[in-house]
Amino acid sequence: xxxxxxxxxxxxxxxxxxxxxxxxxxxxxxxxxxxxxxxxxxxxxxxxxxxxxxxxxxxxxxxxxxxxxxxxxxxxxxxxxxxxxxxxxxxxxxxxxxxxxxxxxxxxxxxxx
Amino acid sequence: xxxxxxxxxxxxxxxxxxxxxxxxxxxxxxxxxxxxxxxxxxxxxxxxxxxxxxxxxxxxxxxxxxxxxxxxxxxxxxxxxxxxxxxxxxxxxxxxxxxxxxxxxxxxxxx
Numbered sequence: 676x677x678x679x680x681x682x683x684x685x686x687x688x689x690x691x692x693x694x695x696x697x698x699x700x701x702x703x704x705x706x707x708x709x710x711x712x713x714x715x716x717x718x719x720x721x722x723x724x725x726x727x728x729x730x731x732x733x734x735x736x737x738x739x740x741x742x743x744x745x746x747x748x749x750x751x752x753x754x755x756x757x758x759x760x761x762x763x764x765x766x767x768x769x770x771x772x773x774x775x776x777x778x779x780x781x782x783x784x785x786x787x788x
Numbered sequence: 789x790x791x792x793x794x795x796x797x798x799x800x801x802x803x804x805x806x807x808x809x810x811x812x813x814x815x816x817x818x819x820x821x822x823x824x825x826x827x828x829x830x831x832x833x834x835x836x837x838x839x840x841x842x843x844x845x846x847x848x849x850x851x852x853x854x855x856x857x858x859x860x861x862x863x864x865x866x867x868x869x870x871x872x873x874x875x876x877x878x879x880x881x882x883x884x885x886x887x888x889x890x891x892x893x894x895x896x897x898x899x
Contacts, residue, residue, distance in 0.1 A: 679831075710889075715891070716891060717875065717888075717889035717890050717891050717892060718832070718887075718889040719889070720887070720888075763829065765831050765832075767831070774820055774837065774839075776822060776834045776837055777834075777887065778834065779831030779832050779833070780831050781830060781831055782829065782830065782831050784829065
C-alpha cells in the first residue's frame with residue numbers, strides 16, 4: 676500500500692448522515708487524490724490537491740468536500756447531498772513531476788443504509 | 789486527456805505470456821503511459837510506466853511503437869495470482885494532474 680493508510684476499511688452509515696473518510700500518507704508527496712469506484716467500473720476522480728491548503732474538483736465532486744490542512748492528510752467528507760454514496764473510495768498520492776506515479780491506499784468501502 | 793481503449797476481458801492459462809494492448813490515438817507529446825493492476829477490494833498497484841520504445845521491470849514489459857498511438861503490456865509466464873483488472877492510463881500521472889481510468893481489462897488465468 677506504499678505508505679498510504681485509509682481508515683476505516685469498512686464503514687456503515689445511515690442515510691442523511693455526513694461521514695468523513697481518513698487518508699494519511701508518509702511518502703512526503705505533495706499531491707493527493709480521492710477516487711470513487713462502483714462495482715465493475717473504473718475509478719472516477721472526486722477531488723485532488725497539488726499542495727497544502729489548495730484543492731480542485733474532479734469529475735464527480737458534487738456531494739463531497741475535502742480539506743488539505745497538512746501535507747500528509749487529505750480527509751474526504753461524504754455529505755448528505757451525495758445521492759448515491761455507497762461505493763469503494765480510494766485515496767492516492769504522488770510527486771509533482773509529470774512522470775511521478777500515483778500510489779494508492781487500500782480503500783474504504785462505504786455502505787449507506 | 790487522451791482516451792484509451794483496451795479489451796474488456798482476456799483469458800489465459802498458467803505459464804503463458806499475456807499481451808494486453810491499449811489504443812490511445814490522441815496521446816499528447818508530454819503524456820506518459822502507465823499500467824496499473826487491481827485486485828478486488830484493493831487499491832490499484834503500479835506495474836510499469838513508459839514514454840517510448842520498450843521498458844522492462846521485474847514483473848512486466850511495456851512496448852510502445854514509434855507513433856505512441858498504442859502500447860502493449862506483456863506479462864511473462866502468468867500465474868493464477870495474476871488474475872486481476874489491468875488499467876492503461878495516458879497522461880501526466882503526477883503533479884496533481886487528472887487521470888482517467890476506464891473499465892480496464894479483466895484478465896483471468898486458469899490452470
